[in-house]
Amino acid sequence: MKIIVDWNRCTGLGICESLAPGVFEVDDAGDLVLLSETVSDGDLEGVRQAVEGCPTEALRLEP
Amino acid sequence: MSGRRFVVVGASLAGLRAVEAARKSGFDGPITLIGAEPHLPYDRPPLSKAFLDGADLPAFRGEEVLRDELGAELVLGTAATALDTTAGTVHAGEREFGYDALVIATGARARTLQGTDGLRGVHTLRTRDDAQAVRRALDAGARTVVVGAGFIGSEVASAARKRGRDVTIVEALPTPLVRAVGQTMGAACAALHTRAGTDLRCGVGVEAVEGAGTVERVRLTDGTVLAADLVVAGIGAVPATGWLAGSGLTLDDGVVCDETLFTGAPGVYAAGDVARWHNPMFGRHMRLEHWTSAAEQGAVAARNALDPAVAKPYSTVPYFWSDWYGSRIQFVGVPATDEVRVVDGGPGGDHFVALYREGDRLAGALTLNGQTQIMKYRGLIARGAAWTQGLEFAGRRRSAAMERV
Ligand SMILES: Cc1cc2nc3c(=O)[nH]c(=O)nc-3n(C[C@H](O)[C@H](O)[C@H](O)COP(=O)(O)OP(=O)(O)OC[C@H]3O[C@@H](n4cnc5c(N)ncnc54)[C@H](O)[C@@H]3O)c2cc1C
Numbered sequence: 436m437k438i439i440v441d442w443n444r445c446t447g448l449g450i451c452e453s454l455a456p457g458v459f460e461v462d463d464a465g466d467l468v469l470l471s472e473t474v475s476d477g478d479l480e481g482v483r484q485a486v487e488g489c490p491t492e493a494l495r496l497e498p
Numbered sequence: 499m500s501g502r503r504f505v506v507v508g509a510s511l512a513g514l515r516a517v518e519a520a521r522k523s524g525f526d527g528p529i530t531l532i533g534a535e536p537h538l539p540y541d542r543p544p545l546s547k548a549f550l551d552g553a554d555l556p557a558f559r560g561e562e563v564l565r566d567e568l569g570a571e572l573v574l575g576t577a578a579t580a581l582d583t584t585a586g587t588v589h590a591g592e593r594e595f596g597y598d599a600l601v602i603a604t605g606a607r608a609r610t611l612q613g614t615d616g617l618r619g620v621h622t623l624r625t626r627d628d629a630q631a632v633r634r635a636l637d638a639g640a641r642t643v644v645v646g647a648g649f650i651g652s653e654v655a656s657a658a659r660k661r662g663r664d665v666t667i668v669e670a671l672p673t674p675l676v677r678a679v680g681q682t683m684g685a686a687c688a689a690l691h692t693r694a695g696t697d698l699r700c701g702v703g704v705e706a707v708e709g710a711g712t713v714e715r716v717r718l719t720d721g722t723v724l725a726a727d728l729v730v731a732g733i734g735a736v737p738a739t740g741w742l743a744g745s746g747l748t749l750d751d752g753v754v755c756d757e758t759l760f761t762g763a764p765g766v767y768a769a770g771d772v773a774r775w776h777n778p779m780f781g782r783h784m785r786l787e788h789w790t791s792a793a794e795q796g797a798v799a800a801r802n803a804l805d806p807a808v809a810k811p812y813s814t815v816p817y818f819w820s821d822w823y824g825s826r827i828q829f830v831g832v833p834a835t836d837e838v839r840v841v842d843g844g845p846g847g848d849h850f851v852a853l854y855r856e857g858d859r860l861a862g863a864l865t866l867n868g869q870t871q872i873m874k875y876r877g878l879i880a881r882g883a884a885w886t887q888g889l890e891f892a893g894r895r896r897s898a899a900m901e902r903v
């Protein structure tokens with residue numbers, strides 16, 4: 436699975452980082468950084484929660 | 499699972515998430531979503547942020563999505579007025595809605611300034627209609643007085659400054675935000691106002707808001723008179739539980755629930771700003787007014803209401819953010835008072851990190867422009883980190899930052 440970020444929506448709130456810290460990180464400037472674009476099986480549940488938990492609905496998972 | 503009726507009262511964030519979670523969990527019975535506002539569910543945080551700057555505010559979901567994809571009957575512009583937990587019915591408008599599972603998600607309503615009823619130009623900021631009125635006044639160049647230096651009031655002041663308008667905040671307490679972030683850090687946040695040119699007056703109350711039909715001035719308890727065309731009251735919110743009087747539910751600053759958001763009445767769960775639930779993460783009851791927990795609780799409450807036999811607890815490290823003058827304030831955990839220590843930056847600057855100790859546990863963290871740090875502390879708190887671990891983590895971040903320089 437691949438993560439798609441809608442950069443026009445993301446405001447760097449970091450909820451994704453707290454749900455899947457191995458995949459998402461917000462940098463010093465407050466911008467989201469994807470640590471990896473493809474999701475390992477171990478991270479999948481956290482990433483699913485991040486997709487659901489993002490307040491701006493900026494995240495999508497694609498096969 | 500079909501044949502059972504699922505009713506959600508309150509058509510905002512928690513209510514919408516309840517409806518979505520019900521369908522995601524495979525529930526295929528009838529769903530009714532009852533909301534007092536005439537609008538489709540929409541997002542509130544932008545109301546005091548981008549919306550005041552002129553941005554649009556689309557609904558979370560279109561009407562077709564709610565009706566057709568989610569198959570929810572929408573009963574909007576209709577407040578529920580009573581709950582009968584014995585009969586299993588909700589009264590709203592002229593109708594009565596029977597339920598087998600119910601989620602209460604009526605949120606909170608803004609406290610209003612006493613004696614300002616019917617005075618034009620005086621607003622709270624809770625709903626889309628409120629925000630529209632405030633925005634229109636700002637567009638018209640209103641001289642603005644904000645009552646209450648909490649998060650929402652502060653964001654309104656920030657929006658006014660962004661347009662180059664003069665704005666005054668009147669705060670009754672000597673230091674703002676003491677309950678939310680403590681004394682020292684409340685003062686540190688307040689400094690942002692002064693630096694942005696907002697006239698912040700603390701330790702003074704509002705004596706009267708005066709005007710002939712429309713507000714003209716605000717008279718303060720120290721005798722000062724402030725000319726005003728727009729007064730925004732940001733003096734907190736109270737849980738919307740009025741309609742539950744006589745229902746038998748335990749009401750105590752919100753609907754009191756156990757850790758699964760269960761109210762004690764068969765099939766009845768609560769979620770969002772209206773719910774005071776037992777948060778196992780901190781072993782205490784709390785009622786939050788935060789986006790993240792409202793969204794998550796909506797989903798948990800729905801799943802638990804529809805399948806109580808396997809109800810799961812909702813455990814969380816509270817998180818909220820607030821945007822002032824281009825700076826982002828973020829808080830995770832609880833504002834414990836045993837000790838507050840600034841571990842990065844300084845209270846007077848543009849960036850800081852403060853940690854909150856409860857006993858020997860790391861209980862909370864507050865950052866100003868510390869986006870890259872805040873969620874790492876949330877993780878530590880969720881894992882039950884000791885205070886010393888929090889300090890060690892902060893120390894490592896500081897040395898790493900030094901090496902980079
Ligand atoms: C201006 C503003 C800015 C905010 N900014 C932030 C922020 O930056 N970060 C953050 O974390 N949180 C923020 N919040 C808080 C966040 O928006 C709330 O926590 C969230 O909206 C709670 O959702 P809810 O569904 O529980 O309740 P609400 O959003 O309050 O919705 C409750 C709904 O129920 C309806 N209702 C009430 N009584 C009845 C009844 N008897 N019958 C039927 N319907 C009823 C109400 O009309 C309302 O539509 C902000 C809130 C506001 C108002």
Ligand code: SF4
Binds near residue numbers: 444445447448489494
């Ligand atoms: S939760 Fe959403 S808005 Fe926040 S950083 Fe992640 S993708 Fe961006």
